[in-house]
Amino acid sequence: MEKLKLCPFCGGKAKKCRHRRSFSNDKEFYYNIECTNLKCGIIMPTYLNVHDAIKAWNRRIDNKKAAQDGNPETAV
Ligand SMILES: [Zn+2]
Secondary structure, eight states: OOOOOOOTTTOOOEEEEEEESOSSOSSOEEEEEEESOTTTOOBOOOBSSHHHHHHHHHOOOOHHHHHHTTOTTTOO
C-alpha cells in the first residue's frame, strides 16, 4: 500500500480513516485521510476506495511545472 505523505499544511502525520457507509450495511465502507494534528484538522473528502483516498492525499502540485507554466504564485 502507498505511503501517506506528511500533511502539506502542518507537516504532521496523516492517517487513513474508514467509515461505515450505512448503519444497515456493515460490509461497505468509505475512506478518507485525516491529519493527526488536531490543531490542524485537515480532513479530505471521502472515497469508496482506500487507494483513491491515498492518491488524493498524496497529490501535490508539481512546482517545476508551475514555474514553466508561468504561475509564480504556485512556484517555490
Ligand atoms: Zn496537518
